[in-house]
Amino acid sequence: MKKLMLGNEAIARGAYEAGVRVATAYPGTPSTEITEFAAQYDEIYAEWSPNEKVALEVAIGASFAGARAMVAMKHVGLNVAADPLFTVSYTGVNAGLVIVVADDPGMHSSQNEQDSRYYARAAQVPMLEPSDSQEALDFVKLAFDLSEEYDTPVLIRLTTRVAHSQSIVALGQRADVPLKEYRKLPEKNVMMPAMARKRHGEVERRMKALAQAANDLWINRIEMGDTSIGIIASGIAYQYAKEALPNASFLKLGMVNPLPRKLVESFARKVEKLYVIEELEPVLEEQIKSWGIAAIGKEIFPVQGELSANMIAERIAGKALDVRPAQDLPPRPPVMCPGCPHRGIYYVMQKLRLHATGDIGCYTLGALPPLKAIDTCVCMGASVGMAHGMEKARGRDFSSKLVAVIGDSTFIHSGITGLIDVVYNQGASTVVILDNSTTGMTGHQDHPGTGRTIKGDLVPPLNLINLIKAIGIRHVRVVDPFELEEVEKVLKEETQREEPSVVIAQRPCALLSKESKIPVSISEDACRLCGVCLRLGCPAIEKKPGGMYINQTLCNGCGLCVKVCKFGALRRAGE
Amino acid sequence: MGVGGQGTLLASRVLGRLFVDLGYDVKISEVHGMAQRGGSVVTHVRYGTKVFSPLVEPGTADILLAFEKMEALRWIHFLKPQGRAIINSQEIEPMSVIMGEYEYPKDLEDRIRRACAGAVFFDALAVAEELGNAKVANMVLIGVLARLLNTAPEAWEKAINAVVPPKTVEINLEAFHRGYNSELS
Numbered sequence: 001m002k003k004l005m006l007g008n009e010a011i012a013r014g015a016y017e018a019g020v021r022v023a024t025a026y027p028g029t030p031s032t033e034i035t036e037f038a039a040q041y042d043e044i045y046a047e048w049s050p051n052e053k054v055a056l057e058v059a060i061g062a063s064f065a066g067a068r069a070m071v072a073m074k075h076v077g078l079n080v081a082a083d084p085l086f087t088v089s090y091t092g093v094n095a096g097l098v099i100v101v102a103d104d105p106g107m108h109s110s111q112n113e114q115d116s117r118y119y120a121r122a123a124q125v126p127m128l129e130p131s132d133s134q135e136a137l138d139f140v141k142l143a144f145d146l147s148e149e150y151d152t153p154v155l156i157r158l159t160t161r162v163a164h165s166q167s168i169v170a171l172g173q174r175a176d177v178p179l180k181e182y183r184k185l186p187e188k189n190v191m192m193p194a195m196a197r198k199r200h201g202e203v204e205r206r207m208k209a210l211a212q213a214a215n216d217l218w219i220n221r222i223e224m225g226d227t228s229i230g231i232i233a234s235g236i237a238y239q240y241a242k243e244a245l246p247n248a249s250f251l252k253l254g255m256v257n258p259l260p261r262k263l264v265e266s267f268a269r270k271v272e273k274l275y276v277i278e279e280l281e282p283v284l285e286e287q288i289k290s291w292g293i294a295a296i297g298k299e300i301f302p303v304q305g306e307l308s309a310n311m312i313a314e315r316i317a318g319k320a321l322d323v324r325p326a327q328d329l330p331p332r333p334p335v336m337c338p339g340c341p342h343r344g345i346y347y348v349m350q351k352l353r354l355h356a357t358g359d360i361g362c363y364t365l366g367a368l369p370p371l372k373a374i375d376t377c378v379c380m381g382a383s384v385g386m387a388h389g390m391e392k393a394r395g396r397d398f399s400s401k402l403v404a405v406i407g408d409s410t411f412i413h414s415g416i417t418g419l420i421d422v423v424y425n426q427g428a429s430t431v432v433i434l435d436n437s438t439t440g441m442t443g444h445q446d447h448p449g450t451g452r453t454i455k456g457d458l459v460p461p462l463n464l465i466n467l468i469k470a471i472g473i474r475h476v477r478v479v480d481p482f483e484l485e486e487v488e489k490v491l492k493e494e495t496q497r498e499e500p501s502v503v504i505a506q507r508p509c510a511l512l513s514k515e516s517k518i519p520v521s522i523s524e525d526a527c528r529l530c531g532v533c534l535r536l537g538c539p540a541i542e543k544k545p546g547g548m549y550i551n552q553t554l555c556n557g558c559g560l561c562v563k564v565c566k567f568g569a570l571r572r573a574g575e
Numbered sequence: 576m577g578v579g580g581q582g583t584l585l586a587s588r589v590l591g592r593l594f595v596d597l598g599y600d601v602k603i604s605e606v607h608g609m610a611q612r613g614g615s616v617v618t619h620v621r622y623g624t625k626v627f628s629p630l631v632e633p634g635t636a637d638i639l640l641a642f643e644k645m646e647a648l649r650w651i652h653f654l655k656p657q658g659r660a661i662i663n664s665q666e667i668e669p670m671s672v673i674m675g676e677y678e679y680p681k682d683l684e685d686r687i688r689r690a691c692a693g694a695v696f697f698d699a700l701a702v703a704e705e706l707g708n709a710k711v712a713n714m715v716l717i718g719v720l721a722r723l724l725n726t727a728p729e730a731w732e733k734a735i736n737a738v739v740p741p742k743t744v745e746i747n748l749e750a751f752h753r754g755y756n757s758e759l760s
Contacts, residue, residue: 004595006605029607108606132602132629165629166591166603236629243628310632323633325652326686329645330677332669334579334614362612370674443607534673539613542668543675551667553700553709 001171007162010133010169011100012037014140015070018096019177020044022062024055026413027442028074029109030163031102035072036445039454043174048445048454051380051413052077056084056099063097063153064189066180068144072100075116076379080414082119085153087191089123090199092151092206095180096144099125102158105279106306109441111360111377113304115280120155120257124203126210127155127257128219129235133167135219139254141175142219150206157256159279161236161306211258219254222267229316230271232264232284232295236307237277243309245316259287268293275316279307336365338540339510339517339556342434344481345405346373347536347564348488354403354495356432357390359383359415361407362440370537374405381406381414387429388422396428400495403503404431409439409447412462416471422500423472430494431502433464434481436509444512468502475501482507484563510556518573519555520562522548526569533561533570576617576650577642578667579606582713585739586640587618589717593734594622602629615646615669639691640720642699642713643667644683651690660694661719662687663712695723695759702753711750714739718754728755 005013011034015023023046025035039046049055052073062069073081078101085099101119104110120127128143130136136158143154187195214220226247233241234253242250251267253259268274268288276285276297285297300315301307314320336343346366349356350373358364358374359382366373376386383404391399406415411433422429439445446452451461468476475497479487487505494501507513519540524547533541533548540554541561550561550570562570577583584605591603599622606616619631633653639660641647647662654660671677680686687694699715714735721731732748739747 002595004591004601004603032607161604161629164605164607166588166601166605167626167629168595168601239627239629243632246627308630308632309628310634321632321634323652325633326648326690329649330669330671330679332578332613332615332646332649332671334612335670337580337612365612369670369676441612537670537673539668539670539673542673553704554667 002168003171004166005133005169006033006164006166007130007133007136007158008033008164009037010136011072011140011156011158012041013169013171014137015098016041016044017137017172017174018141018144019068019175020070020144021067022059022069023072024049024058024069025072026050026052026055026077027439027445028077028102029442030104030158030160031072031074031077031100032442032445034100035454038070046454048447050448052081053083056081056088059097059099060084060088063093063095064182066095066182068096068177070098070100070140073102074110075101075103075114076110076112077101078116078119080380085119085125086123088153089125090191090196090203091189092202093147093153094182096147097153098140098143098147098156099153100156100158102160102163103280104160106160108160111379113280115283116155116157117256117283118281120157121283124207125153125155125257126150126255127157128254129157129256130162130254131235131238132162132165134169135254136162137169139219150210151202152206157235159236207258211261214255214258214260215262217255217260220260220263221252222263223250223252224270225249227270228272230267230274231277232267232274232288233277234284235279237279240307240309241277241312244313253284256284259284261291264288265291265293268295277301277307277312333368334365335368335537335539336362337510338538338554339513339558341436341481341505341507341510342366343371343536343538344484344560345432345434345487345505346371347560348484348491349373349403350535352488352491354401354491356402357383357386357404359406359410361410363405363407363434370535380410381418384415384418384429384431385421387431388418388425388427391427391429396498399428402429403491403495404429406431406433407440408433408435408437408449408464411464412448416467419468419473419500419502420471427500428498429500430491430497431500433502433504435464435504435506438509438512440509444509464504473500473502475499476504477501478504478506480507481505482558482560482563510558518557519552520550520557520559520570520572522550523569523571526567528567528569530566532564532566536561536564576615576639576646577663578646579613579616581642582710583616583618583642586713586717587620588738589731589734590620592738593730594620596730596734599623600626602626604629615649617650638720640716642716645680648680648683648687651687654691658691659723660687660691661716661723662694662696663699663716664696665698665700665712695719697757697759699754702757703750706746706750706753708746711746714747714750715754718751719757719759721751722755722757722759728752
């Protein structure tokens with residue numbers, strides 16, 4: 001059967017067909033859908049883990065216990081999971097273990113564009129890179145076989161354009177892969193110095209064997225065409241290059257670590273001019289050049305952002321299309337949705353002129369005008385530790401005008417450890433948890449606080465208040481972010497308090513809210529055009545030449561603007 | 576293309592399904608995550624006997640289906656010289672306009688026509704609102720597209736049936752037919 005499938009769905013399908021029993025993840029664009037699709041198979045146990053490190057550890061446990069296991073994350077998630085990654089490279093596996101990592105060149109939805117291929121090299125783990133959905137499915141199956149054959153975890157690298165593109169795949173059957181026997185093997189599975197030294201030797205041997213085998217692996221293939229141009233590429237860069245120069249000769253790499261040196265050398269001999277085309281860092285290029293092979297790569301291609309077929313055609317063949325985009329158009333960056341509960345808190349924070357360390361989620365958008373409510377965004381959980389660091393650097397006067405702002409899912413991911421630090425080291429930070437009862441930015445995934453699993457099972461929700469009190473915070477207050485006066489009072493009191501405190505702003509994500517959505521209307525007579533409502537940064541409130549205007553198809557009737565209007569010009573129907 | 580939340584993704588999935596049913600190789604490039612939050616979004620649909628890249632390159636698109644007028648102009652350079660454009664006449668102000676840093680351009684239709692003389696403007700939102708659900712403006716536009724391409728509606732109906740959530744098939748098909756049977760200027 002043939003089906004149009006998202007790259008991420010094909011990864012999940014590949015896992016299903018490979019007999020995977022356990023699939024774990026923490027959501028992160030562009031990897032999220034992998035585990036959502038995996039969870040749809042009854043044969044696969046799937047979970048949202050609290051963070052990527054735990055997700056990988058659960059998968060390692062499953063693999064050691066004899067079940068094929070897969071874990072998925074975005075590129076920056078692999079930073080969080082790097083600790084177990086580097087050591088599971090030493091232990092190897094029992095049943096197959098595959099780690100899928102989705103990079104985001106061009107940063108469509110990320111805070112950096114790091115290249116995960118360096119992790120494969122640094123941790124000495126093989127890495128496969130599919131270039132479309134069919135390969136995504138096939139490579140996952142191959143990855144499990146390689147994992148067991150070479151006793152190693154296997155990384156699969158996606159990029160946004162593979163993860164989030166649909167193409168046609170042929171579906172197969174699920175393989176019958178029984179649980180492997182579980183044996184206690186301390187020399188292999190207990191990594192203390194004496195054992196680890198021996199295992200490191202095994203890692204070196206394994207990678208040499210894999211590098212040798214890579215020369216004959218079917219996913220590394222030569223496609224001879226016109227020999228004046230030879231191109232080495234993998235992943236989406238291969239598709240762009242095929243589109244741009246269909247008649248050139250190609251060495252298409254399906255395995256990007258380790259590289260097939262003999263195959264590369266033999267291909268290089270067959271072509272006149274050799275190009276290495278890869279997005280982001282010159283990972284392939286530097287290795288190939290280190291073997292004394294002449295090649296052109298980052299001399300003509302950028303290390304930043306995405307490549308494209310047009311760019312390749314232009315820089316190799318000199319074929320440029322004369323295309324001129326329209327100039328001077330108003331930009332349209334993403335915004336917080338109409339009815340977003342974060343808007344209430346940010347409005348008050350701006351009013352009180354608070355500084356705020358921010359975090360990763362929809363609420364990062366609060367950094368943009370007009371709210372401009374947060375000062376920083378570095379990584380998951382950073383807001384809490386950074387607020388503490390700012391206080392230690394600049395003193396209590398400064399920190400009495402400072403809050404840390406973090407979402408509920410992000411707080412559980414890695415904010416809680418920062419908060420323990422604040423308590424232990426006698427800080428007085430105020431942490432605002434924007435609790436919208438979901439993982440919003442990635443498309444509404446559940447987490448321990450929502451009381452639902454990825455499979456839809458109801459479970460006792462994590463009680464944030466009890467958790468926070470248990471680590472030694474004495475002052476935890478819950479507010480509705482739309483009760484602006486209460487929010488203002490609570491924020492003033494808690495930032496002045498000479499000990500740490502937490503304010504939980506509770507209101508469900510506007511996209512999940514079941515409340516009525518009767519739009520707000522405006523009385524033009526009462527409106528004095530003061531513009532206070534515009535300071536909310538709501539996309540449904542527009543200023544037209546004739547006065548303020550509420551876009552009725554966008555407005556979700558949250559009523560926040562009704563509250564900030566001093567002249568009663570805004571009304572919800574029926575009020 | 577359009578503004579995040581307007582249903583561009585679903586529309587492109589209908590197209591993808593249609594071309595698969597017709598026996599073509601198809602690739603669709605989608606936008607998820609941050610860009611979906613009210614930002615400018617574009618999805619690419621490519622079909623043919625063999626498709627390599629999932630991305631349409633500037634200057635090569637046969638058809639541009641725009642859900643918002645200014646977004647049409649932002650992406651119009653993706654059209655090839657004889658390309659066709661179908662544009663929802665809805666205007667959505669971005670935050671940069673709401674904040675008064677920019678003015679929403681008043682000469683959009685002229686500028687679009689200069690780039691694509693035969694561009695078709697259509698108020699799909701008005702039709703969708705008549706049907707009682709602003710969200711189906713995307714299927715109204717798909718209907719207009721089906722009509723402009725002189726194709727029979729059956730294959731499109733089948734694709735819509737397969738792609739939209741089961742509970743919404745009826746209203747989406749109705750929206751499609753309203754678009755398909757419209758008088759086009």
